[in-house]
Structures are given as structure tokens and as C-alpha cells.
Amino acid sequence: MTNPLLKVDNVGIHFGGLKAVSGFDITLNEGELVGLIGPNGAGKTTSFNMLTGVYKPTEGTIIFDGKATKNLLPHQVTKLGISRTFQNIRLFKELSVLDNVKVANHSLAKHSMFSAIFRLPSFFVGEEKMTEESIAFLKIFGLDQYKDELSKNLPYGMQRRLEIARALAAGPKLLLLDEPAAGMNPQETRELMDLISLVRKKFNLTILLIEHDMALVMGICERIYVLDHGQLIASGTPEEVQNDPKVIQAYLGEEVEDSC
Numbered sequence: 001m002t003n004p005l006l007k008v009d010n011v012g013i014h015f016g017g018l019k020a021v022s023g024f025d026i027t028l029n030e031g032e033l034v035g036l037i038g039p040n041g042a043g044k045t046t047s048f049n050m051l052t053g054v055y056k057p058t059e060g061t062i063i064f065d066g067k068a069t070k071n072l073l074p075h076q077v078t079k080l081g082i083s084r085t086f087q088n089i090r091l092f093k094e095l096s097v098l099d100n101v102k103v104a105n106h107s108l109a110k111h112s113m114f115s116a117i118f119r120l121p122s123f124f125v126g127e128e129k130m131t132e133e134s135i136a137f138l139k140i141f142g143l144d145q146y147k148d149e150l151s152k153n154l155p156y157g158m159q160r161r162l163e164i165a166r167a168l169a170a171g172p173k174l175l176l177l178d179e180p181a182a183g184m185n186p187q188e189t190r191e192l193m194d195l196i197s198l199v200r201k202k203f204n205l206t207i208l209l210i211e212h213d214m215a216l217v218m219g220i221c222e223r224i225y226v227l228d229h230g231q232l233i234a235s236g237t238p239e240e241v242q243n244d245p246k247v248i249q250a251y252l253g254e255e256v257e258d259s260c
């Protein structure tokens, strides 16, 4: 059997006296699409922050693609192959749609800093190639028609798409999506589900998805982990998780879009 792409063992973090997450154990195999759900304040975003080097776990180990990442900084984690999107959209608002993708793609640029500073021919060749690649990239997301627009002027659903495009432009193996359907209408959410399925196949991605929209999570995830009060309370197929009494109990009083 092949090694998992991500192995998180007994990871935890506390902020002062508050244990935000503890005993967090998850395994992701290559190519899987897995959900991470839980009521508000359960510790989902904190877990993403630990996986991406934003927070250093107080305990436990994280092995990604055979390497320990617990002590790495966010840009080092990105370089290893983990990209993410944020709950609140974080784009370069004053840059064009194309430039938002080019900035993310920059780490893959073939020309050196030296040729960029002195505007050597290799810089222009590299730059042109990157522009072409980025436009082709935008096309996959249905964003090529907006390439010269400032990203802040895009409709909300398109900004969410651009966030995913920007995350993928860094060439990750693992994509962490933090509530990608937040604020979307049902039509946009359906289109987003199709997009996630498409990019997963096209880029051979492994995806971990935080989402409150249960129809989305149950519709596209193969497995689901459930956090409550910073602890994993269940994991399994969507059906198993939906019928788990601990999960039902955790969600009692929470407003969810579907029965869970």
C-alpha cells in the first residue's frame, strides 16, 4: 500500500488556556476529496492554519509527502505543495484577474531574478510564457473573459473562483478549501461543485474541504471528518457521518442547510 499524502497525528494547539484543537488525527490518500465539518468554532480553520504553517501546533506531528511540516513557515509549506483558499476572500484587489494568477504562478517562473532585474531576453520569453499559461489557466475557471478587470470588480461568485485559480496556480498537490461556497447562491454553489470535481481530475489533486453547506459536502466528498469543540468526534462516509448520533448531537441547535 502506498503512503498517505498527508498524515496528521495527535495534533493540537492551545491559545493561553483555550484548547482550540486537540488529538487531531487525519489521513489523506492521494486523489481523495475529503470534508472537514463541524459547528461554528469547532476548530476547522485553526486546523487549516496548522496544516499551512500559519500556526505552530503545540503537540503532534504532520507529515506531508514524506516530510515533517510542523516547523515550516507558510511559504515553505506552499513550496512543498499545499495551497489554500480563505474563508474571507483574499485577493490582490487592485490587481487584474490575470495578475492575481501570475503572482501566484511566480514561484514557478523559469527566469532568474537577475534576468528580471536587467530585463534580459530570457525574462521576456519567460514572462510571455507565464502570461500564456495563466490565460489558459483562467479559461479552465471561466475567468479568461475577465482577465483585464481589477479583481475587486468581479461578481462575488467569480471572486471565489479566482481564489481557487490563484491557489492552484502555485501547482499544489494538496488543496485546502475553506468554505468556498460561503455567500454563494444555490446556482453558484452547484457550479462550484462541478468546478471542484473538474479541477480535482484535471490537476490530479487531493482536496480537503471545510464547508457548512451540507448538500455540497455530502454531494462531493468521499469521506468526512467531524470536529466539535476542537476534537474529532466522527469520521467516515457521508452516510455514516450523517447517521452518527454524536454528529447529530453536535449539530442540534445549529442551523444547517440539510439534515445532519
Ligand SMILES: Nc1ncnc2c1ncn2[C@@H]1O[C@H](COP(=O)(O)OP(=O)(O)OP(=O)(O)O)[C@@H](O)[C@H]1O
Binding pocket: 015, 018, 020, 038, 039, 040, 041, 042, 043, 044, 045, 046, 047, 087
Ligand atoms: N489566534 C487565536 N487566538 C485565540 N483563539 C483563537 C485563535 N484562533 C482561533 N481561536 C479560537 O479557536 C476556536 C476554533 O476557531 P476556528 O476559527 O478554528 O473554528 P471554525 O471551526 O473554523 O469555526 P467557523 O465555522 O465559525 O469558521 C475558537 O474558539 C476561536 O476563538
